[in-house]
Every structure is written in structure tokens, then in C-alpha cells.
Amino acid sequence: MTVSRTAQDFIAAPRRDGIAAWRKIADALEADITGGTLMAGSQLPAETLLAERFAVNRHTVRRALAELTVKGLVRATQGRGTFVEARRLPYPIGPQTRFTQNVAREGREPGAALLAAAHVRADERIASLLALRPGDPVLRLDTLRSADGVPxxxxxxxxxxxxxxxxxAALRLHGAITPAFAACGVAxxxxxxTRVGARIALPGEAERLDLAPGRPVMVVDSINVDLDAVPIQATRALFAADRTEIVVQS
Structure with missing residues (x-):
């Protein structure tokens, strides 16, 4: 790849302005992203190609990409490369909140994975939310949901x-909670x-959500009830804040 004169002027010229090369590269790539040259979901060139483009070593490029990752502009996926993050997905929360519908409405492909399931005893908080007694049996479900394959x-x-x-069993069969509830008699x-808060993702959470360390998550606690107003589900969902925008509907 031939290094353009613009890149040489921007990066390799005498740095009398005191701005580090990695910062200039990060700014240049961010401009490409915000300006639409690098589209959402597109893959960035390999580090070697970026190093050639900006006439620097790979370590400098890696530092620039790390900065963009921290800002939530790109996402590094092990074994695949670095991708431009998609725009935030509007996620409506109202009387009927359905993940599959919310994601599909935005033209993206919803996905879901059941990570774990276990029969446990309800602690005081869960018992209160589900109108049970502490120690009553409940089914715990750990899930990871995605849009276009992105957590x-x-x-x-x-x-x-x-x-x-x-x-x-119904959730594993249907892949979504609404038809799983229907299979269990809840039409x-x-x-x-719904209660919404925010915090920094813990290391294990960041790994599951494919987030850079230190990135925020929105904590959404919710209770669903059947048509007789009987609680049927208490959920705590961690939303990648860089990828979602909560929209409250009445």
C-alpha cells in the first residue's frame, strides 16, 4: 500500500505540535468513522496495513485502536479483526417489551443463547419480586442476546x-422467551x-458482552406478569451502553 501524502503530512511530518502519533491515527480513524468512510459493521484494515498507511509501527497502531475501543467506536473480536461499532439500537420499554420484536424492528437480526439453567431457591429479593416465599423453588436462566451477531x-x-x-426445554426449542411462555400456557x-441504572461492567460481564474493560452497562431490572397480574418473571439485564438506547414508552 502506498502511503498518501496526506498521511505522511498528518503522521510522519515533524511533530512540533506535540501530539503523539497514536493520537493522530486515532483521530484520523475516528473521522473516517463519523464521516461515513468506515461504515458501521465494516472491518478495519489489518494492523500491518494501517501501520503502512500511516508510516508507523504496529505498536503505535495498536495503541490507537485501543483508544477507539475504549471510546466504544470499534470492537476487537479475537481471531476475526476489528470492526466499527453499529449505531446505538433504540430499545423501547413499555407495557409489552419483546426483545425479538425490538431488534427486528430496527432491521437487525435478533439472536439468543441460553448460557445456563438451574433450579434454585428464591432469596428474599427474588421471592418479593415474584410474590413467593423465601426458599420457594425457582428456575434461574442465564441468557445472552444479540443483534446481527453482536452481543x-x-x-x-x-x-x-x-x-x-x-x-x-421450551426456550431451547423456540429460542425466545415469548413462545416459550406460550408453550407453558401463558399466551x-x-x-x-422497569428500573434502569448504570455501572461499569465487571470483567466477566465485559468478556461476555465483548466490551473493552471499563465500559459502562445499563442495568435494567424488570418484572413481567401474566394477564391475571400474577408475577411470572423477574429479570436483571445488562445492556451494552455503547450499543443500546433505552426508549421509555407509556
């Missing part, structure tokens, strides 16, 4: 037992309560 939310849900003893349900 979006890490969820931890609890549903009452024995009422939903077949929910795990429809609604959102009773």
Missing part, C-alpha cells in the same frame, strides 16, 4: 416453579415494572 444484553431471569418446569404477558 447486546446479558440477562439473569427467575421464574416460579413448578408452574414453569417446562420453560427451559400473553406485560411489563409491570
Amino acid at each position: 447486546l444484553t446479558l440477562g439473569l431471569s427467575f421464574v416460579p416453579l413448578p408452574r414453569f418446569a417446562g420453560l427451559e 400473553d404477558y406485560r411489563r409491570l415494572e
Whole structure:
């Protein structure tokens, strides 16, 4: 690849302005992203090609990419490369909140994975949310949901037992919670309560969500009830804040 005169002037010229080369590279790539030269979801050139483009070593390029990752502009995927993050996905929360519908409405492909399932005893908080007694049996579900293959939310849900003893199998079969509930006799349900907070992702959470260390997540606690207003699900979902925008609907 031939280094353009612009790149030489921008990076390799005498640095009397005191700005580090990695910072100039980060700024140049950010301008490409915000200006549309590098489109959302597109893959950045390999480090070797970027190093050639800007007439620097790979370490300098790597430092620039790390800065863009921290800012939430790009996402490095092991074994695949570095990709431009898509625009934030508007995620409506209202009386009927459905992940699959929310993602599909934005023209993206929803995905879901059941990471783990276990029968446990409800602690005081979960018992209170589900109108149970502490120690009552509940089914715990750990899920990871995505849009166009990019992790979006890490969820931890609890549903009452024995009422939903077949929910795990139904969820594995259908891949979504709404048809899984329908298979267990709940034709429809609604959102009773939603609470939204924020914090920094813990290391394990960041790894699951493919986030850079130190990136924020939105913490969304919710309760769903059936049409008789009986609580059927208590969930804590961690949304990648760089990728989602919560929209509250009445």
C-alpha cells in the first residue's frame, strides 16, 4: 500500500505540535468513522496495513485502536479483526417489551443463547419480586442476546416453579422467551415494572458482552406478569451502553 501524502503530512511530518502519533491515527480513524468512510459493521484494515498507511509501527497502531475501543467506536473480536461499532439500537420499554420484536424492528437480526439453567431457591429479593416465599423453588436462566451477531444484553431471569418446569426445554426449542411462555400456557404477558441504572461492567460481564474493560452497562431490572397480574418473571439485564438506547414508552 502506498502511503498518501496526506498521511505522511498528518503522521510522519515533524511533530512540533506535540501530539503523539497514536493520537493522530486515532483521530484520523475516528473521522473516517463519523464521516461515513468506515461504515458501521465494516472491518478495519489489518494492523500491518494501517501501520503502512500511516508510516508507523504496529505498536503505535495498536495503541490507537485501543483508544477507539475504549471510546466504544470499534470492537476487537479475537481471531476475526476489528470492526466499527453499529449505531446505538433504540430499545423501547413499555407495557409489552419483546426483545425479538425490538431488534427486528430496527432491521437487525435478533439472536439468543441460553448460557445456563438451574433450579434454585428464591432469596428474599427474588421471592418479593415474584410474590413467593423465601426458599420457594425457582428456575434461574442465564441468557445472552444479540443483534446481527453482536452481543447486546446479558440477562439473569427467575421464574416460579413448578408452574414453569417446562420453560427451559421450551426456550431451547423456540429460542425466545415469548413462545416459550406460550408453550407453558401463558399466551400473553406485560411489563409491570422497569428500573434502569448504570455501572461499569465487571470483567466477566465485559468478556461476555465483548466490551473493552471499563465500559459502562445499563442495568435494567424488570418484572413481567401474566394477564391475571400474577408475577411470572423477574429479570436483571445488562445492556451494552455503547450499543443500546433505552426508549421509555407509556
